[in-house]
Amino acid sequence: EETVGGDDDSNYEFGKGVFSEHACKYCGVQNPACVVRCNVPSCRKWFCNSRGNTSGSHIVNHLVRAKHKEVCLHKDSPLGETILECYSCGCRNVFLLGFISAKADNIVVLLCREPCASGNALKDMNWDPSQWLPLIDDRCFLPWLVKIPSEQEQLRARQISAQQINKVEELWKTNPDASLEDLEKPGVDDEPQPVALKYDDAYQYQNVFAPLVTLEADYDKMMKESQSKDSLTIRWDVGLNKKRIAYFVFPKEDNELRLVPGDELRLRYSGDAAHPAWQSVGHVIKLTAQEEVALELRGSQGVPLDVNHGYSVDFVWKSTSFDRMQGAMKTFAVDDTSVSGKAYVDITEVTIVIFGVLAKDDELMSERKDYFKHMGHMALEEQDVILEGYSYIFHQLLGHEVEAQVIKNPLPRRFGAPGLPELNASQVFAVKSVLQKPVSLIQGPPGTGKTVTSAAIVYHLSKTNQGQVLVCAPSNVAVDQLAEKISATGLKVVRLCAKSREAVSSPVEHLTLHYQVRHLDTSEKSELHKLQQLKDEQGELSSSDEKKYKALKRATEREISLSADVICCTCVGAGDPRLSNFRFRQVLIDESTQATEPECLIPLVLGVKQVVLVGDHCQLGPVIMCKKAARAMLAQSLFERLVLLGVKPFRLQVQYRMHPSLSEFPSNSFYEGTLQNGVTIVERQSTGIDFPWPVPNRPMFFYVQMGQEEISASGTSYLNRTEAAHVEKLVTTFLRSGVVPNQIGVITPYEGQRAYIVNYMSRNGSLRQQLYKEIEVASVDSFQGREKDYIILSCVRSNEHQGIGFLNDPRRLNVALTRARYGIVVLGNPKVLSKQPLWNSLLTHYKEHECLVEGPLNNLKQSMVQFQKPKKMYN
Amino acid sequence: NEVKVRQRVVPIDPEEEADFERELRALTQESFESRKLELRTRPTLNMTLPMNVLDHHSRSGVEEELGDEALDEDGSGGNKEVSFKVLVKRGNKQQTKQMLVPRDCKLVRNTKQNEAAESEE
Ligand SMILES: [Zn+2]
Ligand SMILES: [Zn+2]
Ligand SMILES: [Zn+2]
Numbered sequence: 003e004e005t006v007g008g009d010d011d012s013n014y015e016f017g018k019g020v021f022s023e024h025a026c027k028y029c030g031v032q033n034p035a036c037v038v039r040c041n042v043p044s045c046r047k048w049f050c051n052s053r054g055n056t057s058g059s060h061i062v063n064h065l066v067r068a069k070h071k072e073v074c075l076h077k078d079s080p081l082g083e084t085i086l087e088c089y090s091c092g093c094r095n096v097f098l099l100g101f102i103s104a105k106a107d108n109i110v111v112l113l114c115r116e117p118c119a120s121g122n123a124l125k126d127m128n129w130d131p132s133q134w135l136p137l138i139d140d141r142c143f144l145p146w147l148v149k150i151p152s153e154q155e156q157l158r159a160r161q162i163s164a165q166q167i168n169k170v171e172e173l174w175k176t177n178p179d180a181s182l183e184d185l186e187k188p189g190v191d192d193e194p195q196p197v198a199l200k201y202d203d204a205y206q207y208q209n210v211f212a213p214l215v216t217l218e219a220d221y222d223k224m225m226k227e228s229q230s231k232d233s234l235t236i237r238w239d240v241g242l243n244k245k246r247i248a249y250f251v252f253p254k255e256d257n258e259l260r261l262v263p264g265d266e267l268r269l270r271y272s273g274d275a276a277h278p279a280w281q282s283v284g285h286v287i288k289l290t291a292q293e294e295v296a297l298e299l300r301g302s303q304g305v306p307l308d309v310n311h312g313y314s315v316d317f318v319w320k321s322t323s324f325d326r327m328q329g330a331m332k333t334f335a336v337d338d339t340s341v342s343g344k345a346y347v348d349i350t351e352v353t354i355v356i357f358g359v360l361a362k363d364d365e366l367m368s369e370r371k372d373y374f375k376h377m378g379h380m381a382l383e384e385q386d387v388i389l390e391g392y393s394y395i396f397h398q399l400l401g402h403e404v405e406a407q408v409i410k411n412p413l414p415r416r417f418g419a420p421g422l423p424e425l426n427a428s429q430v431f432a433v434k435s436v437l438q439k440p441v442s443l444i445q446g447p448p449g450t451g452k453t454v455t456s457a458a459i460v461y462h463l464s465k466t467n468q469g470q471v472l473v474c475a476p477s478n479v480a481v482d483q484l485a486e487k488i489s490a491t492g493l494k495v496v497r498l499c500a501k502s503r504e505a506v507s508s509p510v511e512h513l514t515l516h517y518q519v520r521h522l523d524t525s526e527k528s529e530l531h532k533l534q535q536l537k538d539e540q541g542e543l544s545s546s547d548e549k550k551y552k553a554l555k556r557a558t559e560r561e562i563s564l565s566a567d568v569i570c571c572t573c574v575g576a577g578d579p580r581l582s583n584f585r586f587r588q589v590l591i592d593e594s595t596q597a598t599e600p601e602c603l604i605p606l607v608l609g610v611k612q613v614v615l616v617g618d619h620c621q622l623g624p625v626i627m628c629k630k631a632a633r634a635m636l637a638q639s640l641f642e643r644l645v646l647l648g649v650k651p652f653r654l655q656v657q658y659r660m661h662p663s664l665s666e667f668p669s670n671s672f673y674e675g676t677l678q679n680g681v682t683i684v685e686r687q688s689t690g691i692d693f694p695w696p697v698p699n700r701p702m703f704f705y706v707q708m709g710q711e712e713i714s715a716s717g718t719s720y721l722n723r724t725e726a727a728h729v730e731k732l733v734t735t736f737l738r739s740g741v742v743p744n745q746i747g748v749i750t751p752y753e754g755q756r757a758y759i760v761n762y763m764s765r766n767g768s769l770r771q772q773l774y775k776e777i778e779v780a781s782v783d784s785f786q787g788r789e790k791d792y793i794i795l796s797c798v799r800s801n802e803h804q805g806i807g808f809l810n811d812p813r814r815l816n817v818a819l820t821r822a823r824y825g826i827v828v829l830g831n832p833k834v835l836s837k838q839p840l841w842n843s844l845l846t847h848y849k850e851h852e853c854l855v856e857g858p859l860n861n862l863k864q865s866m867v868q869f870q871k872p873k874k875m876y877n
Numbered sequence: 878n879e880v881k882v883r884q885r886v887v888p889i890d891p892e893e894e895a896d897f898e899r900e901l902r903a904l905t906q907e908s909f910e911s912r913k914l915e916l917r918t919r920p921t922l923n924m925t926l927p928m929n930v931l932d933h934h935s936r937s938g939v940e941e942e943l944g945d946e947a948l949d950e951d952g953s954g955g956n957k958e959v960s961f962k963v964l965v966k967r968g969n970k971q972q973t974k975q976m977l978v979p980r981d982c983k984l985v986r987n988t989k990q991n992e993a994a995e996s997e998e
């Protein structure tokens with residue numbers, strides 16, 4: 003049966019149901035002492051007693067706008083669940099009710115103004131009707147009866163305007179269940195609201211991001227589900243766990259998502275005279291070097307093992323990652339404890355100090371006024387509010403101006419960590435400053451030891467004893483690398499993998515939770531082991547055994563996770579139900595510039611009080627496939643937005659990867675010249691390698707190519723035959739000179755060219771075919787985060803009038819130029835590329851160093867090709 | 878461990894304020910008028926204070942559990958709030974519920990004046 007042993011995720015909804023029923027329908031405040039329920043049977047909505055940005059409190063606003071007149075107090079309020087009514091006649095019209103007090107004794111009673119509180123009868127009964135105090139005073143309920151939410155609570159709340167209130171009240175007349183979000187829902191053809199720099203509140207944040215995540219999810223679903231392939235040829239195999247594995251080639255094109263381990267596919271055979279129709283679902287467990295996909299099937303029954311041809315494959319789309327992003331945003335909005343968390347406090351405990359506007363900020367103020375005017379707000383004045391420390395990150399994330407805060411962690415004497423290389427000065431500085439700040443950004447340019455620095459930070463965070471540290475990254479590769487380094491410091495690490503990836507091999511297998519569960523060798527666990535063995539052998543368990551197995555497994559997982567110092571998982575993995583009861587005060591996110599904001603938010607809503615974002619906004623960001631969502635800037639990372647908001651990243655400044663000649667241009671163009679070399683020319687000399695570098699000791703050149711680009715066979719990509727031919731010659735020369743295949747990387751931005759080069763080399767290479775097969779030819783994007791000794795970059799684009807496409811993005815150029823350790827060769831057409839200012843300066847740089855060359859490899863000559871005048875940069 | 882957050886203050890639109898005030902008054906007035914019409918005869922009031930409430934207190938009206946500082950005369954040095962009892966009906970039963978009322982509330986000032994007047998008598 004296919005569902006047995008599948009994901010437990012299916013019936014778990016991350017972040018759902020946290021919104022309490024009694025939250026104010028306008029602003030979301032949910033303190034029971036501050037809210038009352040409208041008692042009109044068709045309404046029964048809850049509202050708070052704060053004014054927010056309007057002239058009357060929310061409850062009074064509602065009663066007036068809806069012409070409703072009765073209310074009920076919350077059961078946890080001081081008076082308990084009470085319908086407010088006249089003590090004498092039972093009248094429930096709040097506009098008529100008020101308090102009078104007894105002449106003596108501190109006793110008050112609620113009476114209607116007419117008739118009960120008027121007339122003389124009361125005077126004779128110890129009551130004093132001369133001072134009838136209306137229940138609604140100054141457009142609020144009496145604040146001692148229904149408390150006014152604290153400044154803290156109001157700052158967290160949705161900032162609703164009078165206009166929005168009028169609109170939503172209108173909407174409720176026809177649709178009582180409508181929400182405020184319904185007011186702002188864009189039509190199908192409307193452009194979504196773009197991301198902003200600052201947000202009034204977490205609701206606005208959610209209102210902006212939720213539609214973008216939905217757009218991307220819909221697009222992803224559409225694309226993946228349309229990727230069915232027919233007429234595939236299968237090679238059958240059996241895994242160590244006795245499961246069937248199908249190997250096949252899955253052709254792909256530009257702009258199409260590549261399969262990754264963990265993806266779920268459905269394999270189908272339509273049947274023939276000898277075989278019935280068959281289908282099964284499985285997970286991709288690996289992609290081989292020969293571009294074959296290995297699919298581990300869930301069920302092994304009825305597999306037509308003797309048939310190899312005529313299979314079809316569909317993508318099984320899962321909404322899990324998108325659901326978790328949506329859930330995280332919802333939690334961020336409605337759960338006070340999600341970020342820098344602590345439940346609301348009694349208003350008397352909070353110190354609120356209100357300042358006037360500081361004069362020196364005039365300039366800033368007028369800038370901001372323009373910004374708000376532009377955004378359609380009418381904000382003209384500001385105030386400073388001092389709050390208790392726990393909401394710092396919350397406000398920082400929304401872009402509110404928050405005064406710098408120091409966390410009083412004691413600083414260690416040494417900033418390095420056991421098992422890690424000695425840190426350099428900028429790394430020490432980064433570790434040191436991070437430890438005492440609630441929010442820090444660390445920018446790690448290529449080769450600057452980002453992972454080591456992150457591991458050292460995690461080590462010291464863990465030593466502050468504030469509970470388990472959560473370590474995330476958007477990609478599994480990055481999580482594995484970091485987990486390994488952190489584990490080297492001696493900390494106890496658990497690497498949590500998605501269930502769908504448990505069969506995918508990992509370099510840190512021994513750290514994974516599923517491995518540790520299987521290998522925890524104590525006698526109490528023998529029951530679990532027995533069941534596991536049975537399940538492995540039979541493929542399934544009886545339903546009672548399955549229940550027992552699941553409970554035992556869950557308990558063991560929890561026990562192991564709780565005993566760890568550090569939990570490592572992907573950002574999406576932080577929304578795993580197995581972590582739903584965990585709280586993490588300290589979170590580090592590596593490669594955070596490659597995650598979207600909602601993705602980054604998932605690990606943060608587990609109670610973060612100190613967050614470290616590591617990344618490099620000068621390298622490639624997250625890939626957004628939906629154009630609408632991309633135009634609305636969903637690809638902007640949280641790291642980038644915080645930089646734009648003025649949070650200064652600590653930059654690691656010493657690079658240990660590139661030959662100093664190779665780092666010069668990237669340092670000047672992308673890092674203001676701050677990148678220093680931690681390796682010397684001597685350390686990066688290719689000794690014993692005889693390669694025709696035009697300038698000795700400067701292992702780089704731009705190889706001028708004037709051949710035309712062509713549209714690839716698929717019609718969706720480009721290729722360039724002359725460049726491909728020269729790539730082969732370069733590779734052959736490297737191989738001949740003693741370089742081995744895995745030292746070489748060929749980078750090209752176009753799938754058409756990639757496929758063409760692979761094919762061309764294996765057909766035309768003069769050396770053994772196998773050697774060429776072992777050479778990695780891939781896109782810029784798939785090389786991000788990795789390095790090779792030698793890089794050959796084929797630019798492809800060569801045309802008179804069109805643009806240079808992918809190459810236009812400076813961040814992509816930065817990544818392409820910073821992968822090589824020992825040497826780089828760039829192939830392209832300078833006439834075309836020089837139109838773009840950044841490429842123009844790269845070409846000029848090569849030319850100035852006499853590295854712009856043409857001609858055969860054994861006789862390279864300086865090229866005299868003329869550059870074009872660069873067009874002005876816009877964007 | 879405090880945090881300073883700079884918050885925008887959206888000034889209240891005077892037109893919106895006037896409009897809201899008008900509607901609120903209209904609703905209050907309408908409630909009041911309709912009440913006058915609907916009740917020709919006054920219902921009898923059952924407003925006697927329950928004895929069990931009064932029994933526990935001295936005639937001065939000051940609750941003992943409030944302590945000395947609860948009602949000191951200048952009202953500046955002590956608690957900002959005074960404990961009051963709200964008389965409510967649960968079905969046909971009389972009940973009181975404890976409630977803290979700010980010292981500067983009209984009800985508090987009133988009670989104190991009455992007490993002063995009574996003690997002079
Ligand atoms: Zn209502
Ligand atoms: Zn409210
Ligand atoms: Zn009455």
